Amino acid sequence: MKRSSLLAAAAVVVVANVFALVHASRNRSGAVDSDITLTEREVSESYGATDEDSGVTVNLNPLQPLYGQDSDPPWLDRKILEELGFDTSAASVESGRLELYPRQRPRRAFVALEYDGPGWRKWIDARERRFPQAQLKQRETSTRLIAVDAGRDAAQLRARHPDRNSVIVVPGVIRMAVEPRRGNEPARPYGLIQEIPTSLHVPRPFSDIFRRLKNRGTAQYRVHLRYGAALEPWIAGVEFVTPVAP
């Protein structure tokens, strides 16, 4: 019994590692929730910030509207906010009660990201109408991944968007904001996507090629991405359109 606390400390390390590995294995071995191929427009390189980190990471690049970066998505309205558990009742009363809103902390939810679908086409059409000069190349260069829906239940959200090759369901965080009362217009609550997990670890051998690409300008590639049962992603393959010299 003299070594039981030592064994307990070792057991904590072992159990934590086994738990993490079993979790990752279940995510990858169960039913695949999304199986999608994206391009360098949707998955941008973020490796090589310094020589101190040899790991390669790419970033999923969904079209905002993320919190603080763009206008609110029109579909993230009071109905969805109420479904997520936000109290929107005070919005219809006098503006003095608006101080209640900052107290409503961001809530966890699930967000549907659609790739190259009606949501993106609607967005790019609107952008081109709004900025006819500045956005000339945006149709050719912009990411085509855009948030189109959110909900509290991932299965229900998937049922609303059954195409697993063009819609990813990811966990996210949604914050409520309020458009203050203007004249006869009542105060309006709306939602903002504050956060979705965008960082993707690139395993070998794909990471070796990304590392070689460092400082050689932009490359064209396709990333085959899968989301497992726990809605956690992994890179199943990378295909480089332009050949990369060894």
Added chain:
Amino acid sequence: MEASPGRSNTANQRQAQQSADRIRLLREELATPELQRILALTPDQESRFDEWSRARLADLARQFDVDTSTAQKRVSWGMRIVSTLGGLAICAAVVLFFVRYWGYLDTSAQVAIVALAPLIALAGVEFAAARERTLYFTGLLALVALALFVMDLAVLGNVFNILSTERALLAWGVFALLLAYRYGLRLHLALALLLLIGYGAALVTAQFGYRWFDFDERPELVGILALLVFWTPLAIPHKSREDFPPVYRLVGAIVFFVSVLSLAEWGIPSYLPFSQENIERLYEFAGLLTSAGAIWLALGRQWNGVVNTAATAFAMFLFARLYHWWWDWLPKYLFSASIGALGIALVLVFKRVRTRMARAGALA
């Protein structure tokens, strides 16, 4: 908990150090002319005491590696500080080394390295504890083991793109707690308590549907858990770890007062359904009351760390209240003078308390 190398080492060493301190003080006192005049020891008695005390101190130093002089004590403190800083530097070096080269390894190699590293470090801690009495290297290696375990779970989360959860805080906290109790490491105990307070608050926060790492935005929960930590030594006696209850109390008091202070200054993260202004006033009052109560409690029980923490908290709550009252309508020089006068008044109050305690001690 069962006997462990750290426990027997630290408990016996503490007693040995206390014994050495008493002998050293007695030797110093007997050397003063005043005591020499009162006791008037014969040369033979003086010689026998000198011989005995020297032999006893040498024996204690040989057996338990205790400090037998004031200079040695200073050096020991320096060694403690250096071993902690050295431990932190080694943690940083190991993590940075791994980060620099991990990208060239396959996933299986990455996982094997990060999973085995804390276990190897743990074996190193046990090896060091069995061979040293002062636990400098044991503490240093235990710090490295904890850092490697943190890196382990962080890397696994990164490699498999696992969504972060609060459970990692629990694993790290329990690991640090086990190291602390096995080897008698107070720094690890403090880290474990902070991690476990964080885990408790994050768990409740996540249950409400919020992000787990937003737990610090709801200080009330953190404050309640800090109070639990503060009172833990009363519920769980630490007969063989007498130096641990002060750590519980200090961590509990600091976290509690920081929580209340943040609510008093930024009342909006409160769970209470009142206006921000009322919440701030309520917590200012609660802060003044609890810090004054803690000073009173700690003076009675001779909890020195709590007295200092609570006195600092009381001064901060008082300063914040006076700032809100007077800053806008008093000239700045008058405001500063008022704070200075208040400081002097507090010193006088503490001086009076100290005199009363001295009288009570003399009577006892």
